[in-house]
Amino acid sequence: MIETPYLLFLGDAPDPLAAKVAQGIRDWRPDNAVGQYRMEGCKADLGLPDMTLAEAKAAGAKTLVIGVANRGGVISAAWKKVLVAALEEGFDLASGLHNLLRDEEDLSAVARATGRVLHDVRVPSVKYPIADGKPRAGKRLLAVGTDCSVGKMYTTLAMDAEMKNRGMKSSFRATGQTGILITGDGVPLDAVVADFMAGSIEWLTPENDPDHWDVIEGQGSLFHISYSGVTLALIHGGAPDALVLCHEPTRPHLRGLPDHPVPSLEALRDLSLTMARVANDRAEVVGVSVNTQHLSEDEARSYCAEVEARMGLPTVDPFRHGAGRLVDALAGL
Amino acid sequence: MIETPYLLFLGDAPDPLAAKVAQGIRDWRPDNAVGQYRMEGCKADLGLPDMTLAEAKAAGAKTLVIGVANRGGVISAAWKKVLVAALEEGFDLASGLHNLLRDEEDLSAVARATGRVLHDVRVPSVKYPIADGKPRAGKRLLAVGTDCSVGKMYTTLAMDAEMKNRGMKSSFRATGQTGILITGDGVPLDAVVADFMAGSIEWLTPENDPDHWDVIEGQGSLFHISYSGVTLALIHGGAPDALVLCHEPTRPHLRGLPDHPVPSLEALRDLSLTMARVANDRAEVVGVSVNTQHLSEDEARSYCAEVEARMGLPTVDPFRHGAGRLVDALAGL
Numbered sequence: 001m002i003e004t005p006y007l008l009f010l011g012d013a014p015d016p017l018a019a020k021v022a023q024g025i026r027d028w029r030p031d032n033a034v035g036q037y038r039m040e041g042c043k044a045d046l047g048l049p050d051m052t053l054a055e056a057k058a059a060g061a062k063t064l065v066i067g068v069a070n071r072g073g074v075i076s077a078a079w080k081k082v083l084v085a086a087l088e089e090g091f092d093l094a095s096g097l098h099n100l101l102r103d104e105e106d107l108s109a110v111a112r113a114t115g116r117v118l119h120d121v122r123v124p125s126v127k128y129p130i131a132d133g134k135p136r137a138g139k140r141l142l143a144v145g146t147d148c149s150v151g152k153m154y155t156t157l158a159m160d161a162e163m164k165n166r167g168m169k170s171s172f173r174a175t176g177q178t179g180i181l182i183t184g185d186g187v188p189l190d191a192v193v194a195d196f197m198a199g200s201i202e203w204l205t206p207e208n209d210p211d212h213w214d215v216i217e218g219q220g221s222l223f224h225i226s227y228s229g230v231t232l233a234l235i236h237g238g239a240p241d242a243l244v245l246c247h248e249p250t251r252p253h254l255r256g257l258p259d260h261p262v263p264s265l266e267a268l269r270d271l272s273l274t275m276a277r278v279a280n281d282r283a284e285v286v287g288v289s290v291n292t293q294h295l296s297e298d299e300a301r302s303y304c305a306e307v308e309a310r311m312g313l314p315t316v317d318p319f320r321h322g323a324g325r326l327v328d329a330l331a332g333l
Numbered sequence: 334m335i336e337t338p339y340l341l342f343l344g345d346a347p348d349p350l351a352a353k354v355a356q357g358i359r360d361w362r363p364d365n366a367v368g369q370y371r372m373e374g375c376k377a378d379l380g381l382p383d384m385t386l387a388e389a390k391a392a393g394a395k396t397l398v399i400g401v402a403n404r405g406g407v408i409s410a411a412w413k414k415v416l417v418a419a420l421e422e423g424f425d426l427a428s429g430l431h432n433l434l435r436d437e438e439d440l441s442a443v444a445r446a447t448g449r450v451l452h453d454v455r456v457p458s459v460k461y462p463i464a465d466g467k468p469r470a471g472k473r474l475l476a477v478g479t480d481c482s483v484g485k486m487y488t489t490l491a492m493d494a495e496m497k498n499r500g501m502k503s504s505f506r507a508t509g510q511t512g513i514l515i516t517g518d519g520v521p522l523d524a525v526v527a528d529f530m531a532g533s534i535e536w537l538t539p540e541n542d543p544d545h546w547d548v549i550e551g552q553g554s555l556f557h558i559s560y561s562g563v564t565l566a567l568i569h570g571g572a573p574d575a576l577v578l579c580h581e582p583t584r585p586h587l588r589g590l591p592d593h594p595v596p597s598l599e600a601l602r603d604l605s606l607t608m609a610r611v612a613n614d615r616a617e618v619v620g621v622s623v624n625t626q627h628l629s630e631d632e633a634r635s636y637c638a639e640v641e642a643r644m645g646l647p648t649v650d651p652f653r654h655g656a657g658r659l660v661d662a663l664a665g666l
Contacts, residue, residue, distance in 0.1 A: 130559050199559070229569070232561050
């Protein structure tokens, strides 16, 4: 759908976290990223060659992907200058921003005049059905978190990669804009109309070979009141056989909700399992994925060991320790 | 907003339940309903005078309200014939259907030509915020159900009416098309974009007097996989102090989901309370509302008595027994 390879636009990213879309593409589809485009003051660096538009064009790049979040939800004049130049240079544009490229009159006009395509991957392009809850062949895994942004996408991408390495049948199923930009396909769940949320996930994970795994990217958290409905639609539409619990142990409170404490992994396990079994009575929690980026190597190892002993579940940080033990845990299912 | 009184269009309703929109208007705003319009094969009957368009016009009706659901999401040619004739006759049209009147080229064209208005109450007319989970003054009650269409709207309308009769401060908060058609205001939650669901309910139930009750219409069920995400957004956005459990005891399975059994009231109580306390740790279950329409008077009485003894909660069918005991149960909160 989106022409590859990409030039990754990092804009004026205020910090590396703001460029997590670009980082995800670079980590999981490095062959798709020929270079990075950074503006003055950019605080992110993917370690890719810095390229001008002309250099990237010469290197074969087809699409400029906006790999950075925009401040205040506005596409700034400084960004526009680059985006318009990219269209003139012959690039398509792809974006997962809330405010759409197609809603910007100047970008639309230049895209029409140059015959280039604006991909707004946040906007559903499919008329999804209402979920019917019918059992379907194939196996499904879903990442659920104690909070938003704790590593659910990373965990499922890492598991999918490990499963493919082992020759298992596996498909990463993207449910957010980053995952869609990485894989070129998926459901932008947070932009789907309420009634069709669960149906969109059934659509995304259709009947398949009995030994095929859909590895579904999680969203939000059952405990995060802003987005919990999205999470539950994902659990009930995906009807997972396997759940992986995701956690970031240093958060003072839920992201964006200062009045709301982070729940325990035990609370997440119990509530997720109860909810998953409404849709699939074979659902099991198979492991724990800890995002230890704010811990030292030793702290990370001992934290994971402590959780593993306490909960009786394989516990790793897939970034540090690999996803092998989480994939091992699927053997019995 | 919508001109009254109404002629209620029942179409070719396959069963009485399909006409619940019309039934709700007839029950709660009888003065607004001058008659019903039924097509051949209609299996619903509100006990209102059957009228032709001309008869209803002569009786003073201003708006033809589509009071019946069309599963499959298509406005049929047979319906169109009546709707076009109604516009020609001088009626406005009002609808809560998923597929919009305004999206039908012929209806739009005839409405323009005749100067009539098409009201699509299902379409959000507000840009809702993302929920912030901040505590706010005032009290809130929410109806939750073991299934869809078990009487949640009826229960909350009855409680609101009873509370107003007693001089309590109370506002019925509509979250679906029927409630909106009845009261002229509310959030069409199932048509809200996923990320803004909980925020729309915070918006609908803002800070208020400490002794004011928002009586919030429920939607779906935590156990109904097609719509459970909508239900959870309602629980977390509404952050209710009081929950009323709603149940219809004769269902063979969840509505539209033949593979899914109806959960017990105990399961509903436990899961709803767990979920509600994520948002509001003072949440309590205060009573049970049973829809006994398929039971005899004796069966209804003994069923409610059995549930009341088993669960230790006031249990009534508000249609048969009034909502007084459910309102009594709010006294301590």
